[in-house]
Each structure stands twice: as structure tokens, then as C-alpha cells.
Amino acid sequence: MGRLSVELCGIELDNPVIPASGTFGFGYEFAELYDINCLGTFSFKGTTKDPRFGNPTPRIAECSMGMLNAVGLQNPGVEAVINEELPKLKPVFHKPVMANISGFSVDDYVYTAKKLDAEDQVGWLEINISCPNVHGGGMSFGTDPDAAYEVIHAVRQVTKKPLIAKLSPNVTDITAIAKACENAGADAVSLINTLLGMRIDLKTKKPVLANTTGGLSGPAVFPVAVRMVYQVHKAVSIPVIGMGGVSSAQDVIEMMMAGATAVEIGAANLVDPFACPKIIEELPAVMDRCGIENLTDIIGIA
Amino acid sequence: MKQSLLTVISNSALTSNVYELKLSGIEGMNIRPGQFVNVKTDGNYLRRPISVCDAEGDILTLVYRVAGAGTAEMSTWQVGKKADVLTELGNGYDLSAAGDHPVLIGGGVGIPPLYYLAKELKKQGKTVSAVLGFNTASERFYEEAFREVCDDVCVTTADGSYGIKGFVTDALPQNPTCSYACGPTPMMKALYRSLACDGQFSLEERMGCGFGACMGCSIQTKSGNKRVCKDGPVFRKEDLLWED
Numbered sequence: 001m002g003r004l005s006v007e008l009c010g011i012e013l014d015n016p017v018i019p020a021s022g023t024f025g026f027g028y029e030f031a032e033l034y035d036i037n038c039l040g041t042f043s044f045k046g047t048t049k050d051p052r053f054g055n056p057t058p059r060i061a062e063c064s065m066g067m068l069n070a071v072g073l074q075n076p077g078v079e080a081v082i083n084e085e086l087p088k089l090k091p092v093f094h095k096p097v098m099a100n101i102s103g104f105s106v107d108d109y110v111y112t113a114k115k116l117d118a119e120d121q122v123g124w125l126e127i128n129i130s131c132p133n134v135h136g137g138g139m140s141f142g143t144d145p146d147a148a149y150e151v152i153h154a155v156r157q158v159t160k161k162p163l164i165a166k167l168s169p170n171v172t173d174i175t176a177i178a179k180a181c182e183n184a185g186a187d188a189v190s191l192i193n194t195l196l197g198m199r200i201d202l203k204t205k206k207p208v209l210a211n212t213t214g215g216l217s218g219p220a221v222f223p224v225a226v227r228m229v230y231q232v233h234k235a236v237s238i239p240v241i242g243m244g245g246v247s248s249a250q251d252v253i254e255m256m257m258a259g260a261t262a263v264e265i266g267a268a269n270l271v272d273p274f275a276c277p278k279i280i281e282e283l284p285a286v287m288d289r290c291g292i293e294n295l296t297d298i299i300g301i302a
Numbered sequence: 303m304k305q306s307l308l309t310v311i312s313n314s315a316l317t318s319n320v321y322e323l324k325l326s327g328i329e330g331m332n333i334r335p336g337q338f339v340n341v342k343t344d345g346n347y348l349r350r351p352i353s354v355c356d357a358e359g360d361i362l363t364l365v366y367r368v369a370g371a372g373t374a375e376m377s378t379w380q381v382g383k384k385a386d387v388l389t390e391l392g393n394g395y396d397l398s399a400a401g402d403h404p405v406l407i408g409g410g411v412g413i414p415p416l417y418y419l420a421k422e423l424k425k426q427g428k429t430v431s432a433v434l435g436f437n438t439a440s441e442r443f444y445e446e447a448f449r450e451v452c453d454d455v456c457v458t459t460a461d462g463s464y465g466i467k468g469f470v471t472d473a474l475p476q477n478p479t480c481s482y483a484c485g486p487t488p489m490m491k492a493l494y495r496s497l498a499c500d501g502q503f504s505l506e507e508r509m510g511c512g513f514g515a516c517m518g519c520s521i522q523t524k525s526g527n528k529r530v531c532k533d534g535p536v537f538r539k540e541d542l543l544w545e546d
Contacts, residue, residue: 022516022517023511023515023516024515025514025515029513029514029515029532030515032303033303045517053520053522053527054517054520057507057508057518057519057520057521058507058508059508059518059520060348060508060509060510060516060518060519061508062346062347062348063347064347065347066347067347067348067510069510069516069518071516071517071518071520074517074520074527218347219347267347269511269515270348270510270511270515270516271342271347271348271349271511272305273303273305273388273511273513273515274305
């Protein structure tokens, strides 16, 4: 194990840096820019049972130190992910990948999880019960402990792979949802998905986003994410993957001090496509300055 | 795609709110007409996608309209300023489909990418016509530049204060072999309905990343879901779902 290595549900990562779902596609297009094997792993684009176009455009808006998106889970559907996307990833990425799964019913989640469970390339299943941009699914499962339990418990029955529940910050008490997921058999939780937000165009006097609301991400949400990771780490005994506005090696370390075993990086990839390799490269020097020998020493140290 | 730190060598107003920015410092520039760049501006989180007006040697020319906080910040850039720019984005126009007599049709700040295209088509010996549409005479820019390059240039203004009164659709040449268009969506849809020849249309959509990662700028086409930034911005006329 190197200084940067961490273990995530029995799988060793060379470093804790994981591009977050929805900001990295299926990886192979980033492989044209740099060797993506430098990453710990990455979480691929949220995949559903059927293909989806997503929401009408505009589905991107901006704010101080962040952005809103209302993409609405555009993806080619699980069959195409398995038959077309994963084969394109295989020659350029030699590590287990994290499969991100969304759905509109418990059966949807189970169907998609079963399919992806059968793929050797997939190391973990990250179950997105927190997408704020779709109706009748996604976040509605992640804002109620009983519904979260039901989805995670059902998916647990169809996979032996490590199961990660991706949590929404749009709740009063995120620890209640995290505990429900732990009780349902989740091997880890990842948080935070985006915060529900909205912008209005002063000229048109109408919402900027065609979907009216969207999910806020970027540095603006970082302190909220650190707080929630800290709270959840204290409340559960399974690993926590921290995310939300992480943009630098310092942010990675702060998130780990709050309790994260690994760290997902989202919006930063969209502003700087080389954000993740830069962060990985900078980590050792920042660790030296902070007197950190190994990253595993600081998980939850705060 | 390439990430470069470029140096401003000029940044001047062409009209009251359209600017021409010249940047130097790209090594081994390999930019095709119709591609765009994504520019980091100070104080804004997302980059600003701007079409490439010209690419010659190591000098990149961008012509942009001040439309919001990002482009307003760009308009204050002084010579010597360093700019973080992603280049070689998007597919660009397909020059092989031009035929002998292509027509380039631009409206407002949709005109700049057609300049680089005109230069490249002339290098291939084509007879190039251009139709440039503006709202009014005071908003004109690059007319002389196009006249130096193209065989035939026609300018329209919506209010009739210069050139032909009306829209670009009122000034289309006879029987072009191919059309290349960029401009506001209503103009493009009007062209879609009135052009008989093959066409390549450069679309605009609000983008997150500009390089295909976020799926923010997707459109539906006859050949499936496409990202304007990565699969476009140039789409073939026959691929667009603009019948209604």
C-alpha cells in the first residue's frame, strides 16, 4: 500500500480520487486526454433500465462558485451501457469501475443492478437514490428512510458486489437515511448529491432552467458536504465516500478528515478536465505540509 | 482538446458590444473551421464557449458579443493578460461536402466562425458566397474581411439601414452546392425551410463543460441524442428535427 492508498469495501484504491457520476461519462473520452488509470476509480454516468434523453434544455445554469444542472439522467440504458460503453472502456481502464444506477421503481433498480452485477469490469454498485432532477424516482427514494431501506434491501438481494448508497442532502437528517441504508445491507454510503436550487433570468423573468429547478454543485456546496460527511461518519460504521465541491488536494484531505474513506470529484472535472490528475499529483506535497504520512491515518480524525 | 495558457495580443471593440480578441501561444494549433474554444473568465465558475473566427500560425482570433458577466469580463482584458483556454472543441464543418459553389450564411455573432471557413474553402479553390445578416447598420462587423476572402458578399439588415432590407433568407444566391450556416435559432430554422441544397448548421446551446462530459447541451436528432459540444456544434441539415 502506498501513502495515498485506501481500501474501499475490500478493494484497494491507489488513491482516494474518484470522478463522480455524471461528470465523467463512461470514462473513455477522458482517456483521450490522460491515462485514466491514475485514478482510484471512477463512477460512470447514472444508468437506468431504459434509455433516457433527460430534461429539455437549457439544463445548465451558473452561480457564484458553482453550477446547477437539470440533465435528468440522460443515458443510453443499461443494455447499451453493457454492450457499447463498457467495451469501449475496457482497453483504456484496467481497474474496477463504479457502476452508478438510478431508477423509477424498486424493480427498475433491481433490474439494472442485476445486469451490472454480472459485469466483471464493475467493482462497486453505487445506487443513486438522490437525483433531484427526475420526477417519480431518484430523490424520492432518498428522502425517506423507509423507501431508502426498501431499494437498498432489494438490490442487496441481487448482488454480492460492494453496494454503495448515494445520498441526497435535501433532507432534514441525513444520518437517518444513512442508517437505513446501512441496516438494509449497504457496504458504504456516498454523499452528497446536489442540493436543489434555482435561478431566474432577470431579462425573461423566468427560471433559467427549463426544468425550473436543478442540482447545485461546485465549491459553493463544499462546507455543506463536509458537515454531512462528518455527521454520517459518526452515525454509521460503514465507509463514507465524501463528495460535494471538492476541487483541490486540500479539499480531499479536509473531506477525509471529516470521515471520508474516498472522495468523489464532480463539477471540478467540468471546469478543468485535468482536475483529477492534478489533484492526485498534488496530494503528496500537501500531505507533507500537513504532516500526514498516510491518508488512511486521517480518516475521520476531525 | 487541448488546455493552453494563451496571451492576449489585442482585444478591440468592433461595434458597441462585439469584440475581436487575438490570443497567441498555442503550439501545434490544429483547429478546424466551426470548432470552438472554452474560455475561463475571472469570477465565473463555468467557462465561456466562443467560436473560432480565425486560426493562423499560433494566433487564435475570437469575435464575441458581450452577453453576460463572462463576456463582460473578457471585454476588459488587456494586452499581455494570460487566458486559460480549452481549444479544438467540437466537430467543425465538413469541407469535403462543399461542392464548387458553397454559400456561407451567418447572423450576428454567428458570423465569426464562417470567416475561417471561408478562408479554408478559398484555399481549396471554391467559389464562395457569403450572406451576412445584421439587425442594423451599426451592428455590422467583418464585412470588409469577408469581401477580401469571398467571391460574393451580400449584407442584409432587418431595418434596411444598410444593404438589403430583410433577413438572410431574402438574399440567398441561386443554386449553391452546399450551405454552411451559423446564427440565431429562428434564422437557422428559416434557412432549414427555405434551402434546397445540403446544409451544415452550427447550433448553440447552454453548455456546462464544452467537451462532452456533463450532457448539459444535448439535443435530439434523427440519429439519436447528440451533445452539441462534442458531437456538434455542426449538424447536417437532414439530421435536425426541425420539420414543425
